[in-house]
Amino acid sequence: MAERLALLEAVRIGVEEERRMVCFESDYALVIKVVSSGTCIPELYGVVSDILSFVSIFEFVSFAWIPRERNGQTNMLAKSALIAGGTLVVD
Numbered sequence: 295m296a297e298r299l300a301l302l303e304a305v306r307i308g309v310e311e312e313r314r315m316v317c318f319e320s321d322y323a324l325v326i327k328v329v330s331s332g333t334c335i336p337e338l339y340g341v342v343s344d345i346l347s348f349v350s351i352f353e354f355v356s357f358a359w360i361p362r363e364r365n366g367q368t369n370m371l372a373k374s375a376l377i378a379g380g381t382l383v384v385d
Contacts, residue, residue, distance in 0.1 A: 297320055297321065298322065298325055298338065298341040298342075299341065300320075301318060301320050301322070301325060301329075301341075301345065301357075302341050302344055302345055304318055305318065305348045305349075306348065308348075308352065309348050309352075313352065314352060314353040314354070315353055315354040315355075316352055316354070316355050316356075317355075317356045317358060318355070318356070318357050318358070319357075319358045319359070319360045319365070320357070320358075320359065320360070320365070321359065321360055321361060321362040321364070321365040322359075323359050324338070325338060325341070325342065326357050326358065326359045327359075328342050329342055329345055329346065329357045330356075330357045332346065
């Protein structure tokens with residue numbers, strides 16, 4: 295859950311900051327695959343459809359998978375933000 299919401303928030307920030315060329319990285323392979331293909335599966339529908347609704351705003355956008363070892367700090371930050379917001383996430 296944290297990874298999906300973190301990716302959505304990153305996309306929203308890119309839009310707010312009027313970025314034109316962006317590359318979003320995540321260690322959540324399934325969401326990267328689904329967003330990159332433009333298709334969806336039921337359990338990811340809400341977040342993926344929100345992400346895809348922003349994609350046309352960018353001149354260039356890519357979504358890339360990275361190993362969790364390279365994404366540890368971001369993963370912890372996303373979980374901390376969800377906990378602080380009152381949403382409990384358990385891996």
